[in-house]
Amino acid sequence: MEIKTIDLIRNSELLNQVTIDYLRKLIVRYPYYQTLRLLLLENLYKVHDTQFNEELRHSAPLLADRSVLFQLVEGEHYEIEQQVAENPVGAESGDRTLSLIDEYLCDVPQEKAARKTTSVEAAQDYATYLIQLDEEEEKALYPKAARAGDEEKTPARKHRIVLTEKDDSEMQLPSEEEPQKEDFFTETLAQIYIRQHKYELALEIIRALSLNNPKKNSYFADQIRFLEKLILINKNKV
Structure with missing residues (x-):
């Protein structure tokens, strides 16, 4: 035949x-x-x-x-529930869909440093994902803020991240005597821009870090990819 x-x-x-x-x-x-x-x-x-x-x-x-490929192979296992009028589909559902697609197709390499293993599927937005990844670096840069945060935690919330408004306003630039902390500072600054929904500024910083750190290209490439998607989603909302 x-x-x-x-x-x-x-x-x-x-x-x-x-x-x-x-x-x-x-x-x-x-x-x-x-x-x-x-x-x-x-x-x-x-x-x-x-x-x-x-x-x-x-x-x-x-x-x-690639969403066509995801739908072709795994679409029958995921049903998108109809949202009621008071809960319209927003950026959260869009991020969720993109995360599922990327997690299925890509095996993202993890940092060899002492970072928490975080599932992209469990993160509801990119800001939360970055905060969890870099919690230890922020504590190393700002030990006083970290200790203050620990004092506020109850035993039941020992492993939860506590964010306050003072974290963003009290950040100080590193001195010239500490050049080894410059990359940590700039990446933290990018996270602040992300929390403020200034994704374009955060993207510029991450791209600069990627150029200055060739050995971490794969790590920064993942962040760049997520930021570009966030920017695209925000533009589609307008």
Whole structure:
């Protein structure tokens, strides 16, 4: 039986072990044909092929809209609940969707320093995510503020983060005798801009840090990617 691509697009029930080889040959001829790559991924997923994960990581960067891929493979496991009038869909739900997509497709490397392991899925917004990641650095820079925060905590809230308005206003610039703390300060300043929803200013700082710290490119690239998404979401609100 002759296989036709248009038939596979119209009816995914035709996808089987035989069509995998057919699609792979077409992709060799047309490597940037996104429809073929989506079909191949769906085919591998449907027949439970062991090469699915490898093909997924290889093809994901080549797709213009990865949300289509997420919907194709995992969409049936996630249902978006209809929001009532008093609780319209806002930035929180948008961040949640983007986090699910990125967490599924990307295995983000963790910092080797003494940082908390934080699930992106558990974070409701990027500001909270950054605060949890860099809590220890802020304590190292501002030990007095950290001790004051610890005194306010009750035993039941021992591991919770306490944020006060004084944290932002009392921050002091590091002296010239402490150049090793400059990167920590600028990254903390970026976090302040994020809390104030000044995402463009925070993005400029993170990009500068990325250029000055080539060894931490992957870490800063993750932050840059999230900030760009926040900026885009804010623009779409207007």
